[in-house]
Amino acid sequence: MPLLGLLPRRAWASLLSQLLRPPCASCTGAVRCQSQVAEAVLTSQLKAHQEKPNFIIKTPKGTRDLSPQHMVVREKILDLVISCFKRHGAKGMDTPAFELKETLTEKYGEDSGLMYDLKDQGGELLSLRYDLTVPFARYLAMNKVKKMKRYHVGKVWRRESPTIVQGRYREFCQCDFDIAGQFDPMIPDAECLKIMCEILSGLQLGDFLIKMAWKDVRHEMVVKKGLAPEVADRIGDYVQCHGGVSLVEQMFQDPRLSQNKQALEGLGDLKLLFEYLTLFGIADKISFDLSLARGLDYYTGVIYEAVLLQTPTQAGEEPLNVGSVAAGGRYDGLVGMFDPKGHKVPCVGLSIGVERIFYIVEQRMKTKGEKVRTTETQVFVATPQKNFLQERLKLIAELWDSGIKAEMLYKNNPKLLTQLHYCESTGIPLVVIIGEQELKEGVIKIRSVASREEVAIKRENFVAEIQKRLSES
C-alpha cells in the first residue's frame, strides 16, 4: 500500500521518540501559535468584509433554480414519460450541451438568432443546443447510423423573451422520441402518435386532441402525390368540417370521390395512417387544424401538435392557457444535411412539452393545497434522553446498511418534541426510539407517527420489524 506512505518499523520508532520529547519546544510554539491565531482571525474578518458581494445574487435572465418541490413533480412526470419511451423499445442517448456553431447554423430558420453562443476563448466556435433533434441528426450522420429508435431527455437553451408567468424559460427540458430509418409508410408515424396518446392519457391532464397541420397534408398531396390544388383545397374544406377518421371513411365511401384516381392517391398515406391509428384505438384523438404551420425549418412532412381540450374546471382552479403540450413530425432531410454525400435517413419523432406539463401539474397541486414530500425518509431515529448520540448513530447505521431510508438530528442532545415535530413536518412515517429504559431492557421502541402507537421490539429484531412494516404500507 505505497499510497499510505507506511514507514518501516524502525523509522516509526525513531519518529515516535521525536514526538515524545520534553515539552519545552511546544511551549514556545504555543506563543507563536497564539499570534498566528490572532492573525488568522484578523485575516478572516477582513476577508469576510471584502467578500461581501457588490452585485445582485440571482440566476441569469429567463432561468431559475428548481427547488426540491419542483424536482419531485418533475421526477414523477419524467418517470412516466421515459417508461413509455422504453415500453416502445427506445434506447437512451445523450449529446453534449453545446455543438459546433456550424452544426446548428441554418437548421432553425429565423429562430437561429435565439441561439446562445459561447465566447470565443481561442478554440472552436460553439453554441448551446437549441433542441435535441439537430444533435440527433448530427449523431446519426457522424456515426453512419441508418436505423435507430431512441429517446433523449435533456436541457436545451433558447434566448427567447421569457414570459415566465406562463412557464416559459430560456433553459428548459425536452423529452424526445424519434424513429430513424427507411420503413414501410406510416407505421412509425402511427407509433409516434400512439406514444403521444399514451403519455397524455397516463399523465391524467384531462381530455386532449392531436391536431395535424392541414397545410402540410395539402402540400404532401399536391407536391408529392400530384393532386390538383383545387381538389386538395376541396378536401381541405371537407377536412375542416370533420375530425380525423370519419373524414377518411366518408371520403372513401363517397363514390364520386373514391372514383377520382388522383384524389385516392393523394389520400393514400392519410388513409393508411388512419387505418393504423384505428387499430391502435386512437383515431378519435386525431383531428386537423387549418391554422397550424410548421415550426422549425427541418420538418418535411405533416406536423402534429397535442393540445389539452379544456382548461381545468374544478372549483377554485384558474383557467390555464398552456398551448401545445406535445408536438412532432417528419424530418426526412435533416440527416442528409450532415452527410458528406447527402445520404438521407428518414426520421419521424415527437417532443413532449414537459415544462408546460410540469407547470400545469404544479398549478393544480397549488390550487388543491396538495403537499409534496421532498424526501423519501422512512424512519427517524430519536431519543428522549441526553447522551444517546452513540446509540442513535449505531441504530441509524444499521438502518442504512439494511437499505432503509433514515434520518436523525445532527445534535448531541435534541429534545424529543423537536424530533417528533421534524417527523410530522417532513412526513416521516416511523420513529425508532432508544432511551435509558430501552437500553436496559434490550429493546427498541417503534412509533407510528400517524397513530402515535408505540411498540417495544427486541433490539435484534427491530430492523426486520421495520422492513415488514414498510413492505406492508
Added chain:
Amino acid sequence: MPLLGLLPRRAWASLLSQLLRPPCASCTGAVRCQSQVAEAVLTSQLKAHQEKPNFIIKTPKGTRDLSPQHMVVREKILDLVISCFKRHGAKGMDTPAFELKETLTEKYGEDSGLMYDLKDQGGELLSLRYDLTVPFARYLAMNKVKKMKRYHVGKVWRRESPTIVQGRYREFCQCDFDIAGQFDPMIPDAECLKIMCEILSGLQLGDFLIKMAWKDVRHEMVVKKGLAPEVADRIGDYVQCHGGVSLVEQMFQDPRLSQNKQALEGLGDLKLLFEYLTLFGIADKISFDLSLARGLDYYTGVIYEAVLLQTPTQAGEEPLNVGSVAAGGRYDGLVGMFDPKGHKVPCVGLSIGVERIFYIVEQRMKTKGEKVRTTETQVFVATPQKNFLQERLKLIAELWDSGIKAEMLYKNNPKLLTQLHYCESTGIPLVVIIGEQELKEGVIKIRSVASREEVAIKRENFVAEIQKRLSES
C-alpha cells in the same frame, strides 16, 4: 369544440357540393401539378447538393456523445448513487447550466481561467457552471436557506486540456451530496464519509480507502485550536505511520501525549470524528495522506478523497490509473461570500467521481466481453405470413396498453427469420406469433427465444399469460 372549426350542417352541404363538381378543373390542375412535382424534385436535388456540409461533423473538443451502451451503464450507477443520497434523507434540486459570471468569479482560484464563458449577446455576462457547489451556495444565500440536505446530479463544464484516454472530458457529470447548517461538530462530516463508503461498497469496485489531507488537519489544529506547530508536526509523523482509528486510540492511550492539554484539544475534533466513524463501522476505511492538498479555493476544513486500493487483477484486465473516485470536505465560508451581510452557513459535502466510475465499469465490461442490452423490450410481435400487419398492430397496442414493453418490425411483410434474428440480437426474451392458423384457432403462440419452446394460448388470455411469465422471470 371551436378548435376544430366545425361548420354548421348547411355550410357543410354547400362545401360538399363544391367538392363534387365535374372533374375538368382537376384535369388542368393535374398538368400544373406535374410540373410542380418536377420542380420540387429539381429543387430537392439542388438542395441536396447545396446541403452537403463543407465542415467536419464532430462534437466539440473534449466532449462526446453518450451512446445507448454508455447510457445503460450510467443509469445503473446513477441509480445506486441517488438511492444512497435519498437513503440519507437528501432532497433533489437543480440550478441553471450557466450562472452570472460574477457569481463564479474568485471561487475557484487559479482554475477560474478554465470556465466556459458565454458570448456577450447584449445581456448579462454568463459562464457555464464549473461545479455544483458554488451554485448550491448561491442558492442558499439567495433564498436565505440556513439548513438543507440536498443532492444534485448534473453536468458541469471545464476547459481543461482533455486527456480523453483516461476518461476526462470537458463536459462531465457530477453527483454531489451536501449538508448545510450549523450542527454539533463532526456529525454531518461523519455522515458524508459514511455515504462515500456506502456508495463505493455498493458499486463493488474493489477495495478502497478514504484519505484525509494531513495538511488541512494540521492547519485546523494549529490555527483553529492553537496547537504548537512542532507538536502538530510530530502528530503528523505519527499519523504518517498509522491509518485512521488506531492512531487516535494510540495517541489517547499514550500518557505523555494525553497529558498534553493542547495536544488533546487539537486532537478533539479528530477524536470525535473517529468515534463516529467507528460507530458507523467505517473507521478502518479512513487514513491520512501527507501529499493531499485542497483542490478548490472554497474548502475551509479537512478535505478527503477516496481512492481505489488496487487496480483490477483479474485475468486479461489492464491496470487502470483512475485516481480519486470521490472527494469532499468543509466549505464554511462559501455561502457567506454571497450574503450581503456576510452571514455564514457552514457546509460539508462530497462529490462522487462518477465519470471515472463509469470509465472503470465500462473497461471491465469490455475486458470481460460483457454485453449490455440497450433496450428493455420484453415481447416481440411477429408473424410467419404476409398481410398480418393489422393483426400485429392490434396485438402490440394491447401489449402497450397493458404496460408491457413491446416491439415489432416496421414492415408490412417481414420474414419470420428476420424477426426472430432481431429478438436474438437485441435480447428480447419472448415472442408472440400470429399467423393464419392462430387466427383460425383463436390463439396466439408464445415463444421463448432462449428455449425456442412455443405454446398456443387463447387470444383473450395471452396478455395475462405474458404478464405471468414476466413476473416469474
